[in-house]
Amino acid sequence: MKPVNIGILGLGTVGKGTVEVLNHNAEEISRRLGRDVNVFMVSTRNVENARRICSEQTLMTTDPFEVVKHPEVDVVVELFGGTEIAKDLVLEAINQGKHVVTANKKLLAEYGNEIFAKAEEKNVMVQFEAAVAGGIPIIKALREGLAANNIRSIVGIINGTSNFILSEMREKGSSFADVLKQAQELGYAEADPTFDIEGHDAGHKITIMSALAFGTPVNFNACYLEGISKLDSRDIKYAEELGYRIKLLGITRKTGKGIELRVHPTLIPEVRLIANVNGVMNAVRVDADMVGETMYYGAGAGSLPTASAVVADIMDISRLITADTGNRVPPLAFQSGEVKEQVILPMDEVVSSYYLRVQVDDEPGVMAQITKLLADEKVSIEALIQKGVIDQSTAEIVILTHSTIEKRVKAVIAGIEQLPCVRGGVTMIRMESLHGRNG
Ligand code: HSE
Numbered sequence: 175m176k177p178v179n180i181g182i183l184g185l186g187t188v189g190k191g192t193v194e195v196l197n198h199n200a201e202e203i204s205r206r207l208g209r210d211v212n213v214f215m216v217s218t219r220n221v222e223n224a225r226r227i228c229s230e231q232t233l234m235t236t237d238p239f240e241v242v243k244h245p246e247v248d249v250v251v252e253l254f255g256g257t258e259i260a261k262d263l264v265l266e267a268i269n270q271g272k273h274v275v276t277a278n279k280k281l282l283a284e285y286g287n288e289i290f291a292k293a294e295e296k297n298v299m300v301q302f303e304a305a306v307a308g309g310i311p312i313i314k315a316l317r318e319g320l321a322a323n324n325i326r327s328i329v330g331i332i333n334g335t336s337n338f339i340l341s342e343m344r345e346k347g348s349s350f351a352d353v354l355k356q357a358q359e360l361g362y363a364e365a366d367p368t369f370d371i372e373g374h375d376a377g378h379k380i381t382i383m384s385a386l387a388f389g390t391p392v393n394f395n396a397c398y399l400e401g402i403s404k405l406d407s408r409d410i411k412y413a414e415e416l417g418y419r420i421k422l423l424g425i426t427r428k429t430g431k432g433i434e435l436r437v438h439p440t441l442i443p444e445v446r447l448i449a450n451v452n453g454v455m456n457a458v459r460v461d462a463d464m465v466g467e468t469m470y471y472g473a474g475a476g477s478l479p480t481a482s483a484v485v486a487d488i489m490d491i492s493r494l495i496t497a498d499t500g501n502r503v504p505p506l507a508f509q510s511g512e513v514k515e516q517v518i519l520p521m522d523e524v525v526s527s528y529y530l531r532v533q534v535d536d537e538p539g540v541m542a543q544i545t546k547l548l549a550d551e552k553v554s555i556e557a558l559i560q561k562g563v564i565d566q567s568t569a570e571i572v573i574l575t576h577s578t579i580e581k582r583v584k585a586v587i588a589g590i591e592q593l594p595c596v597r598g599g600v601t602m603i604r605m606e607s608l609h610g611r612n613g
Contacts, residue, residue, distance in 0.1 A: 178492040179214035181241035181272075183263055184253035185224050188277055188304065189216075191481030192251060193227050199485075207489050217241045242267040249491050251484060252276040261285055268292045268300070273495065275487040277304035277480060283378035286385070286392040290505045297499045301487035306379045307332050307456045309479025310472040311486065316386045316460070317507040323462035325387040327427035329608060332379040334454035334474045335363045335370035336402050336422040340439075341452040344410050344419065350403060362454060372401035373422065373437040380424030383458070384435050388428055388516060389508035393435070396518035400438035409531060409601060412561055412572050413441050418529075419449040420603065432517030434524055441529050441605040448608065459608065522581035527556065529574055530583075531601040532590055536569040540595045544571065547589040551582040568597060574605065 217238035250267040342353040357363035418441040427434040451457040456474030473479035554576040
């Protein structure tokens with residue numbers, strides 16, 4: 175069979191990895207696919223550099239629009255990232271009737287609906303395995319492997335930078351700022367790490383998975399984002415003493431009232447598998463009605479792991495190019511007419527349990543005032559511990575609550591912060607048991 179011609183936009187870390195995977199495993203890929211994958215054209219700022227990586231025959235250009243418009247290119251592989259030029263390029267590629275592979279989570283979480291609609295209109299495929307959790311084939315699992323299920327929830331450690339920082343803070347007792355500096359020196363964290371540590375990157379990924387799981391349009395604007403930059407290593411230590419780990423989780427869950435879509439630091443029991451995913455690794459736990467709980471673990475970033483996902487998408491497209499469009503797997507897993515808006519629950523309506531920490535005057539009656547506020551809002555206490563005495567007159571209290579609706583906890587916190595015996599604000603971290611059905 176005639177080789178499939180790909181045009182790669184961007185020869186950075188993942189672009190180089192893609193060429194390397196295609197070269198290194200050319201024979202195996204061709205044995206599986208029944209045809210070769212040919213890097214026909216590359217758009218790069220540094221043609222000289224690209225020459226060292228690509229074959230003599232690969233066409234080079236500094237103008238990415240030449241790639242998307244070239245009549246010989248079958249599949250455009252967008253690895254620019256960002257949403258400005260990448261969006262124009264992807265839409266133009268689709269307009270030109272090209273299939274698209276992209277690793278661009280931001281683009282899909284923010285503009286996926288427009289891109290998928292255009293792809294349907296033009297009868298082309300848009301594949302994005304590398305956009306979520308790097309080398310872990312979670313998109314394939316959600317779209318195909320779990321297709322016989324009603325998915326109930328997805329919980330993921332889907333930002334390696336944050337997971338590295340939290341793991342180091344726990345293991346070494348270091349502060350957030352110190353570990354971030356170290357992560358930057360090691361090249362794990364970007365010079366501007368905001369996107370990773372404030373939850374945006376995880377938000378993009380959980381938004382995409384939520385749409386795939388529940389058959390909704392992508393809706394990044396509705397995703398609640400809270401990062402790890404304000405976490406105190408004391409909370410990590412106290413959580414550990416209580417049998418929990420703190421992880422930055424992306425969570426999406428279908429409830430009777432709507433869909434939860436959120437990213438925030440979360441206490442999870444240390445006995446759960448996902449609590450033991452450390453360093454830069456990623457993991458996604460899916461709970462579905464027929465299969466129950468499944469877990470996917472692996473490298474969420476890096477040149478070759480991400481390229482592994484990119485090349486798998488190229489192979490998928492290569493197989494399906496000649497298939498009737500109705501027989502292809504739809505981009506959002508469900509037939510486009512079945513992709514329907516559903517209510518995304520505001521955080522006040524989310525049900526969770528909570529870790530609260532507060533510093534108070536160390537004097538009689540303080541505990542009673544706090545427990546009264548909890549009782550007034552019908553928030554049940556799971557554990558209440560005086561964690562330590564900060565100085566002669568100040569004590570620190572940690573409270574774990576049972577499940578309750580978030581607005582009640584916020585009302586309790588507002589009440590606690592008004593008490594004259596309370597010093598400073600209340601630290602609140604959500605907790606997930608990740609136990610049992612839809613846990
Ligand atoms: N910056 C991401 C992370 C990898 O730290 O996991 C790419 O999404």
